[in-house]
Amino acid sequence: MADQSAGASTNLKPCHLSSWHNGSSGLVDELSVNTILNPLAVQYPDMCFLNPDELVAGRIITNDSRAAQRSPSIESGAVRANACRHIYWDPSQVKAAIVTCGGLCPGLNSIIRGVTKCLRNEYGVQNISGIMNGYEGLSNPEAHEPLQLTLDVVRDIHMKGGSIIKAARGGFDAEKICDNLVRLGINMLFLVGGDGTLFAGNLLNECAWKRRLDVSIIGIPKSIDNDVLHFDRTFGFESAVAAASEVIKNAWVEASSCDKGVGIVKLMGRDSGFVAMHAAIASDVVDLCMIPEVTVDMKDVLAHVDDVLARQGYMVIAVAEGAGSEYVPTGKFYPTGDVVHGDIGVFLKDRVNQHLQASGGRSFYIDPSYIIRSVPIIPNDHIYCCRLANDAVHSAMRGYTGVCVGAIHNVICMLPAKVVAQGRRQVRVNRSSWQGCVQTCDMPRSLAGWKNHVAEDQC
Numbered sequence: 001m002a003d004q005s006a007g008a009s010t011n012l013k014p015c016h017l018s019s020w021h022n023g024s025s026g027l028v029d030e031l032s033v034n035t036i037l038n039p040l041a042v043q044y045p046d047m048c049f050l051n052p053d054e055l056v057a058g059r060i061i062t063n064d065s066r067a068a069q070r071s072p073s074i075e076s077g078a079v080r081a082n083a084c085r086h087i088y089w090d091p092s093q094v095k096a097a098i099v100t101c102g103g104l105c106p107g108l109n110s111i112i113r114g115v116t117k118c119l120r121n122e123y124g125v126q127n128i129s130g131i132m133n134g135y136e137g138l139s140n141p142e143a144h145e146p147l148q149l150t151l152d153v154v155r156d157i158h159m160k161g162g163s164i165i166k167a168a169r170g171g172f173d174a175e176k177i178c179d180n181l182v183r184l185g186i187n188m189l190f191l192v193g194g195d196g197t198l199f200a201g202n203l204l205n206e207c208a209w210k211r212r213l214d215v216s217i218i219g220i221p222k223s224i225d226n227d228v229l230h231f232d233r234t235f236g237f238e239s240a241v242a243a244a245s246e247v248i249k250n251a252w253v254e255a256s257s258c259d260k261g262v263g264i265v266k267l268m269g270r271d272s273g274f275v276a277m278h279a280a281i282a283s284d285v286v287d288l289c290m291i292p293e294v295t296v297d298m299k300d301v302l303a304h305v306d307d308v309l310a311r312q313g314y315m316v317i318a319v320a321e322g323a324g325s326e327y328v329p330t331g332k333f334y335p336t337g338d339v340v341h342g343d344i345g346v347f348l349k350d351r352v353n354q355h356l357q358a359s360g361g362r363s364f365y366i367d368p369s370y371i372i373r374s375v376p377i378i379p380n381d382h383i384y385c386c387r388l389a390n391d392a393v394h395s396a397m398r399g400y401t402g403v404c405v406g407a408i409h410n411v412i413c414m415l416p417a418k419v420v421a422q423g424r425r426q427v428r429v430n431r432s433s434w435q436g437c438v439q440t441c442d443m444p445r446s447l448a449g450w451k452n453h454v455a456e457d458q459c
Helices: 017-022 037-043 109-125 134-139 173-186 195-209 237-256 274-283 297-311 344-356 369-371 379-397 432-441
Strands: 078-080 096-098 127-131 188-193 215-219 261-267 288-290 314-320 361-368 404-410 412-416
Touching: 037 109, 078 314, 096 109, 096 134, 109 127, 109 379, 127 134, 127 215, 134 173, 173 195, 173 215, 188 195, 188 379, 195 215, 215 237, 215 379, 215 432, 237 261, 237 314, 237 369, 237 379, 261 274, 261 344, 274 288, 274 432, 288 297, 288 432, 297 314, 297 344, 297 404, 314 344, 344 361, 379 404
Parallel strands: 096 127, 096 188, 188 215, 215 404, 261 314, 261 361, 288 314
Antiparallel strands: 078 412, 404 412
8 A cells, every 4th residue: 555645745645445444544556445346337338447546647748848847746647537447335325415615606507417417327326415505504404404416406407507506605614514424424525616615625534534434525626716726727717718708808899989998807816817818818809917926017007008099099908806906905814814805906997097087088897707607607618517527426436535636637637635725826927828818918028927927836
């Protein structure tokens, strides 16, 4: 058995339930501990199953010009998440539950539907509960009766936004949740949420380990900001970018339909500017993209406004909600410790209006945040949700716990939750994506952020 060093950030070995009984942790030889034939092997005799020890390499570029700058965190390779011929759990003994935490995000219902369908259709699991109101529903299930998830219940829920089991923040109590998991007989739990949810999920897994509870706890990362560490992307992000791009085009219509019009769209991105960056590239009508990762001087912003208006007579700005936070400080913090940002969109609108007052220009400000959060998922994003949901179930059936599933080089893998919850992914301004955004928007170097950044240590 390969041992897993506690707290080792670069150790990617997922924890298997079989190792809990002898007090160890780490990667095990699945062939020796998973003795139950996967029902899929009977249902689909010609199906191709994974080798249990397949790894996805962290680095895939040869002769890499930035090799020294890349993070070593996933260099050792991540275990693939998919179906194997033999599994740990007897499906007839599984009682599963799924919970959605945090804010809304496109695709929550697709994940709920995918997990339910895979459990029922592929493994024959009949008892699946949708926990209401996030962690609060696990801490106090008496106050929030779970929804029994059947194929009829989830049949068409992917056609609409939101979460049929409601998403909520707070309510986490590891001891109470473990008590309730035992009382309710739940031995397979799927947690859908962002970094805070995954951090709490790791604490829950540690509490379960101390009690030696046989429960597979699997995280499915959710972040409309796309800021989850190590994985290629999070579900719902592409849908958010698609919706944001349409709003940006509306701002372009307004701005270009008057003299010296400036359309300003504030998008999600408290600490990471992925939505604003990708929407700016996708819409291809943005002249300035402002993200939290780049500190700008307002004099440079207004100078660029003047240049663009002189050149084409109108302008479009996409700004992430966490950009320019130094201009709108609140001095407040959320209970999680995150900074409460002021409204950079309103600030920018007022400054632009003030600047253009003498010349007769004006700005049009749009904040579509809650509209974007609630949109139905787009087809390609739904496909990704199906992949995540299926492989989350397969990973749980193989006996893993305390892990998250996500794509690395477009292959669904498992990573320990504590590795994923260590921080947030941000736009790397010296990488090609941001450079492409700067070039698409025709932004000056003073607003690109390159003069303030040296070589970075994470791709």
